[in-house]
Amino acid sequence: MVRDITFGQYYPGSSAVHKMDARMKFVLTFGMIVCIFVCRNFFSLGLMVLFTSAAVAVSRIPLKMILKSIKPVAVILIFTGILNIFYTKGGETWFSFWKISVTEKGVYTAVFTMIRIIVLVIISSLLTYTTTPTMLTDALERLLSPLKVFHIKVHTLAMMMTLALRFIPTLIEEIERIMNAQKARGADLESGGLIRRAKALIPVFVPLMVSSFRRAYELAFAMTCRCYTGGDGRTRMKQMKLGLRDFIALTVCLAVLAGIITLNHFFPKVI
Amino acid sequence: MAEKLIELKNVTYVYEADEEGEPGYAAVKDVSLDIHKGEFAVILGHNGSGKSTLAKLMNAIYEPSEGTVTVKGIPSDSEENGDKIRRIVGMVFQNPDNQIVATIVEDDVAFGPENLGVEPSEIRRRVDEALKTVGMYEHREREPHKLSGGQKQRVAIAGVLAMQTECIILDEPTAMLDPVGREEVINTIRRLNKEMGITVVLITHFMEEAVLADRVIVFDGGRCIAEGTPREIFSQPGFLIDHGLDIPQSAQLSNALGFEECALTPEECVDKITEMMGGAKND
Ligand SMILES: Nc1ncnc2c1ncn2[C@@H]1O[C@H](COP(=O)(O)OP(=O)(O)OP(=O)(O)O)[C@@H](O)[C@H]1O
Ligand SMILES: [Mg+2]
Numbered sequence: 001m002v003r004d005i006t007f008g009q010y011y012p013g014s015s016a017v018h019k020m021d022a023r024m025k026f027v028l029t030f031g032m033i034v035c036i037f038v039c040r041n042f043f044s045l046g047l048m049v050l051f052t053s054a055a056v057a058v059s060r061i062p063l064k065m066i067l068k069s070i071k072p073v074a075v076i077l078i079f080t081g082i083l084n085i086f087y088t089k090g091g092e093t094w095f096s097f098w099k100i101s102v103t104e105k106g107v108y109t110a111v112f113t114m115i116r117i118i119v120l121v122i123i124s125s126l127l128t129y130t131t132t133p134t135m136l137t138d139a140l141e142r143l144l145s146p147l148k149v150f151h152i153k154v155h156t157l158a159m160m161m162t163l164a165l166r167f168i169p170t171l172i173e174e175i176e177r178i179m180n181a182q183k184a185r186g187a188d189l190e191s192g193g194l195i196r197r198a199k200a201l202i203p204v205f206v207p208l209m210v211s212s213f214r215r216a217y218e219l220a221f222a223m224t225c226r227c228y229t230g231g232d233g234r235t236r237m238k239q240m241k242l243g244l245r246d247f248i249a250l251t252v253c254l255a256v257l258a259g260i261i262t263l264n265h266f267f268p269k270v271i
Numbered sequence: 272m273a274e275k276l277i278e279l280k281n282v283t284y285v286y287e288a289d290e291e292g293e294p295g296y297a298a299v300k301d302v303s304l305d306i307h308k309g310e311f312a313v314i315l316g317h318n319g320s321g322k323s324t325l326a327k328l329m330n331a332i333y334e335p336s337e338g339t340v341t342v343k344g345i346p347s348d349s350e351e352n353g354d355k356i357r358r359i360v361g362m363v364f365q366n367p368d369n370q371i372v373a374t375i376v377e378d379d380v381a382f383g384p385e386n387l388g389v390e391p392s393e394i395r396r397r398v399d400e401a402l403k404t405v406g407m408y409e410h411r412e413r414e415p416h417k418l419s420g421g422q423k424q425r426v427a428i429a430g431v432l433a434m435q436t437e438c439i440i441l442d443e444p445t446a447m448l449d450p451v452g453r454e455e456v457i458n459t460i461r462r463l464n465k466e467m468g469i470t471v472v473l474i475t476h477f478m479e480e481a482v483l484a485d486r487v488i489v490f491d492g493g494r495c496i497a498e499g500t501p502r503e504i505f506s507q508p509g510f511l512i513d514h515g516l517d518i519p520q521s522a523q524l525s526n527a528l529g530f531e532e533c534a535l536t537p538e539e540c541v542d543k544i545t546e547m548m549g550g551a552k553n554d
Contacts, residue, residue: 012412134378166374169416215369221332222370225362226383237381237394
């Protein structure tokens with residue numbers, strides 16, 4: 001069940017997107033997310049959708065994986081859709097019943113927002129699908145390295161992120177194990193009201209905390225044994241180098257941005 | 272005798288008590304022991320006899336409370352020396368889950384050499400070689416949490432191999448594995464010792480693994496109580512049982528049958544019994 005989360009999951013491959021410099025991917029992903037919010041009408045948003053589809057095609061990530069990444073936000077998606085339909089008023093009224101009315105503007109806004117969310121999710125999961133978490137945190141470490149001037153321990157932060165990503169699946173397995181162990185002892189974790197259920201989780205979380213501390217302790221030993229002494233003097237197996245591919249990607253993204261601004265300018269805005 | 276790699280002289284290690292004023296707990300008491308270059312040593316002892324503590328003393332994670340630990344002449348008395356020692360003596364722990372740091376197999380194997388500041392191209396070479404040695408090369412791009420226990424443990428071994436340490440200490444690396452996983456790991460360890468000449472110190476509960484060693488060291492109550500070849504050690508069943516240990520079935524049988532020299536493997540056992548019955552060796 002919970003083990004199916006796709007967050008931070010890498011999908012091995014050798015496409016151009018996989019081979020891009022992680023730093024460039026990081027910056028461009030961030031930039032394109034901003035672009036989503038620059039879009040003001042269906043034409044510019046359409047360009048964004050086109051770009052995203054092209055990126056997915058180039059990355060050769062199967063459609064199934066893309067759909068899987070949208071699944072967790074389905075509830076949010078439906079919720080925003082409904083909220084927008086009923087609360088945004090304006091333009092022609094298409095349907096009206098009692099206090100509820102559906103207007104032209106409501107529907108447009110709802111559709112627009114939903115497409116925005118979907119594109120946002122796809123773009124960000126494209127980053128995690130095509131980049132290993134190690135590369136991702138490495139890229140982050142390098143991008144943030146100017147912050148060292150302010151005595152921020154960038155390497156430590158990046159290492160913490162790597163370890164967190166590494167241990168998420170392990171801890172999820174552990175939670176399942178503890179829950180089963182408590183159920184075997186007669187714990188009732190699935191019935192009763194909210195408070196009762198919250199209380200029933202205490203015997204799950206206390207052992208989880210204890211075992212996590214034990215793990216952390218052992219992990220620290222293991223890292224010391226492998227001569228980890230912090231970020232100084234470390235080298236990397238996978239070097240990062242900006243190549244032609246990265247600059248082409250940058251150019252494409254800038255062109256998309258220019259296109260969006262132009263289309264925003266020439267067509268009436270929806271939002 | 273071969274060159275000494277790790278030397279322990281009258282080593283005592285005391286775990287500090289949680290509360291101030293209370294006495295600490297001496298987990299290792301006055302131990303003097305040498306590990307020689309190129310040997311395959313096994314340390315036996317029941318739960319709480321101080322084996323893991325000893326292992327941590329040998330690669331300078333702990334500094335001895337009394338006595339000295341020296342590795343190739345470097346005493347483990349400072350952080351700096353500790354770091355030098357850990358470049359010579361690597362360690363693999365019991366639980367593979369808690370020693371894998373990266374989310375991709377090859378990135379994890381690269382972690383050690385990266386910390387040592389090795390050149391990127393050289394790291395790549397070492398990682399590929401180490402993964403091939405432990406037979407995990409095809410799995411190099413997979414996520415560790417999707418591997419079996421034995422596979423994870425072999426990745427952990429590859430992680431130490433890639434650091435190219437002269438000695439590897441393994442603290443019950445097979446304790447969490449099923450028989451198949453155990454065999455995979457033990458075969459890998461033997462190959463490292465025999466083919467690559469790496470000094471191996473194996474801590475284990477499994478007597479079948481101890482039989483493979485050049486030397487067996489028996490621990491009880493934080494003291495080293497016996498030391499010798501597997502044949503010498505397993506010829507004294509009463510002694511081992513008194514100290515809470517088991518003996519391999521073959522040795523048990525040969526002791527019960529009163530053989531002069533105890534058999535260590537089922538095959539040896541068969542040969543000896545055939546001989547005793549006066550039958551010809553079957554071919
Ligand atoms: N961090 C600690 N603090 C206090 N006492 C400890 C600590 N770790 C171990 N001990 C104690 O030291 C003794 C030896 O422990 P050690 O872990 O070395 O035993 P072991 O031989 O490895 O046992 P096992 O076979 O169970 O792994 C035990 O009695 C244990 O209770
Ligand atoms: Mg132990």
